[in-house]
Every structure is written in structure tokens, then in C-alpha cells.
Amino acid sequence: MPELPEVETVKAGLQPVLEQHRITHAETRRGDLRVPFPNDFAGRLTGRRIEHLRRRAKYILADLDSGETLVIHLGMSGRMTVYASGAKKKLGNYVHDMNEDGIGKYKHDHVVIDTDAPARIVFNDHRRFGLMLLIDTAALEEHKLFKGLGIEALAPDFDAAYLAKAFKGKKTPVKAALLDQRVIAGLGNIYVCEALFRAGISPKRLAGKVRSEKIAALVTAIKQVLREAIKAGGSSLRDHRQATGELGYFQKRFAVYDREGEPCPHGHGTIKRIVQSGRSTFYCPSCQR
DNA sequence: CCGCGATCCTGGGGGC
DNA sequence: TGCCCCCAGGATCGCG
The missing domain is CATH 3.20.190.10 (MutM-like, N-terminal)
Structure with missing residues (x-):
């Protein structure tokens, strides 16, 4: 994971x-x-x-x-x-x-x-x-x-201005752009799905077509979801070290990831799974535009 | 330069 | 029990 x-x-x-x-x-x-x-x-x-x-x-x-x-x-x-x-x-x-x-x-x-x-x-x-x-x-x-690595996702310099510049003119879907480690370093399939859901952005939207206020929301969402996950991983890690000494397990319920067919947490629709560049994307078609 | 699929591996789970 | 197919949190390469 x-x-x-x-x-x-x-x-x-x-x-x-x-x-x-x-x-x-x-x-x-x-x-x-x-x-x-x-x-x-x-x-x-x-x-x-x-x-x-x-x-x-x-x-x-x-x-x-x-x-x-x-x-x-x-x-x-x-x-x-x-x-x-x-x-x-x-x-x-x-x-x-x-x-x-x-x-x-x-x-x-x-x-x-x-x-x-x-x-x-x-x-x-x-x-x-x-x-x-x-x-x-x-x-x-x-x-x-x-x-070739891009900016750290949690770096202070990673902000709306940075992302707007990185996305400018990009014709790739925003999902793929976020997974590209040359753009932002550290994101993977789960947290990209989660961040896009939080920001209310369709994974299919082309990166260059994301509106600037949505870009700002996306940066906030990325940092939030990563920080929450680190916090949860950290506490789960402490439990694990006491109990098992095992590292790398991190229990967390995701809003959309691996929840195909379940109701959207916002209550407006059903979570859908699509495949983008060979990888699963989970999103709510009603909340994410 | 681009987007996309194939590819590298092993194992788990579902359908039949 | 077995077989076959699909799926998996990543990243690179090569194609058109």
C-alpha cells in the first residue's frame, strides 16, 4: 500500500x-x-x-x-x-x-x-x-x-499557482496528470481518487480545463487527504508496533476508492469505477464535474 | 511532446 | 478441487 x-x-x-x-x-x-x-x-x-x-x-x-x-x-x-x-x-x-x-x-x-x-x-x-x-x-x-521528479505534494511551495502552471495546456485527464510523478511527487491511485472527490473534480476532466478555483480546492484536498492518512497511519503504526512490529499496514475507510456501486458519501449518487490509462478510477459522477 | 497500452511479477478471489 | 480470468497501492518503455 x-x-x-x-x-x-x-x-x-x-x-x-x-x-x-x-x-x-x-x-x-x-x-x-x-x-x-x-x-x-x-x-x-x-x-x-x-x-x-x-x-x-x-x-x-x-x-x-x-x-x-x-x-x-x-x-x-x-x-x-x-x-x-x-x-x-x-x-x-x-x-x-x-x-x-x-x-x-x-x-x-x-x-x-x-x-x-x-x-x-x-x-x-x-x-x-x-x-x-x-x-x-x-x-x-x-x-x-x-x-525528473516533480514537487513534493506536501511542500509549502506546492500551491494553486504551481499547479495551475503545471496543468496549463495539458490535454491529459486530471487523474493521469496527478499520478505523473514528474508533475507532483508522492501521489498514487488511492489518494488521487480521494483528492479529486474532495475537490469535486471529474477524473476525466482534462488537466488544462480545470477552473482556477477548482485547482485551489484540489491543492487543499491533496494536502488534507495526505496529512490525514499520515496521521492515521502513524496511529495505526503505534498499535502495530506494540502488537506485531509489522510496518506498512494502514487501515482507513476511503470515501470513493474501492467502493464501486456504493452510495456516494454526499448522498447524491452511486460511486462508479472506470479505467483510465490502465488503472481503476473511482468517483461520483454526480458530485465530480 | 502527447497519450495509451503493454510490461515487469506474484497471489488472491470469483465464476464455472 | 481445479482452472481461468481479472484484479492489485508503481513506474518505465515504446508505439502511433
Whole structure:
């Protein structure tokens, strides 16, 4: 479930076991992610201290004392599971102790990192769309993964004027424009649907044809829905850490996403599902124009 | 430069 | 129980 709020939530969960901690051991369990691990990936991690954790778009960035940055992307199905010291922790339907052999050896566990927190962090990704890379920190901005990224959705500079300029003359549907990480970084399918609903904009409307007051409403809606989701993820995360140590789960009821056929929360119509550039869009045809 | 579909993967769920 | 098809929170590539 990784869009900006989920990535932010995972980052927050990793912070206490990674930031200002040293990696005592690292290993990759299979090398055939879609993007292969860099050469000697585990070796370049081992012994390194993590100075700072940050987020850019949907990437988690861990700056190491070696001058390299560990770049993490969760793709569609990536999970980070943290096992804190000694205590019994729950993983899905299973309960494991940190010292049991099985941790990090389940199907699709790709990377295991131990730190002196002490903690063990397992990266699991069954669809293998995620990635972990090491890139020179100084050259990060110029790397192809980051060079084209648009403004952060929660940045103060992301405002109505910015979005109006970005949308000007665009003939692509506003739904697709919002998903484009070169325009705004961090939004994904769920929060685009939710933000468009809140702003009362049809996902089919061409980006260049959204009226300026609607653009202002859209910026507000985007920031609101993201902030609410981060807040909800954060609280759900605290519960999860106590109960399971598992990161990346975030329960929230959405207004329109995955609610095809249900009544619109505003009470005027029925939520419809359409497909735009190969992805589901959920919206209320009566509220969103 | 554009919009769009196909593609990379695995697994879950529904229909038959 | 099994098979087949569709679907999934992402991102890139190549086509017309």
C-alpha cells in the first residue's frame, strides 16, 4: 500500500531502529528483483552507520556514513518488517521470536538488515516491483530516478499557482496528470481518487480545463487527504508496533476508492469505477464535474 | 511532446 | 478441487 503516507509511515517506523544506528549485518536472499542489487550490496551496508532517514516521492532514503545513500522503493507490494529486541513479535498469522531461524527466510524475503538497536529489518516484496539501491549521496539529485521528479505534494511551495502552471495546456485527464510523478511527487491511485472527490473534480476532466478555483480546492484536498492518512497511519503504526512490529499496514475507510456501486458519501449518487490509462478510477459522477 | 497500452511479477478471489 | 480470468497501492518503455 505504498503511496506517500504509507512510505512516510514506514519511514517513521524504521527511524528508531535505523537512524543513528550501525548496520551489524546485511544479506540479500535473492538477487532477482526487477532492478538487481548493486555489486557487493551487503558488504557496502555492513558496518555503516545511518546518519539520516528521509523521504523523496515514494522513496525512503537512508544516508550512510560512507557517503552513499540506501534507496528503498516498496513498489506495489513491498513491506518492511521490524523485529525489535527479544520480544515475541507477530508476522501476519504467525508469531515469531526475534531469535528464531525463520525470520527473514520466508518466501519473498529479499533483504535482511540487522542493526545495533538491536533490531532486525526484513524487506519482503512478493511482486518484486520494489528496489533497493546504493547511490552516491552527493549525486542523488542527478540520478535518473530522482532527476525528473516533480514537487513534493506536501511542500509549502506546492500551491494553486504551481499547479495551475503545471496543468496549463495539458490535454491529459486530471487523474493521469496527478499520478505523473514528474508533475507532483508522492501521489498514487488511492489518494488521487480521494483528492479529486474532495475537490469535486471529474477524473476525466482534462488537466488544462480545470477552473482556477477548482485547482485551489484540489491543492487543499491533496494536502488534507495526505496529512490525514499520515496521521492515521502513524496511529495505526503505534498499535502495530506494540502488537506485531509489522510496518506498512494502514487501515482507513476511503470515501470513493474501492467502493464501486456504493452510495456516494454526499448522498447524491452511486460511486462508479472506470479505467483510465490502465488503472481503476473511482468517483461520483454526480458530485465530480 | 502527447497519450495509451503493454510490461515487469506474484497471489488472491470469483465464476464455472 | 481445479482452472481461468481479472484484479492489485508503481513506474518505465515504446508505439502511433
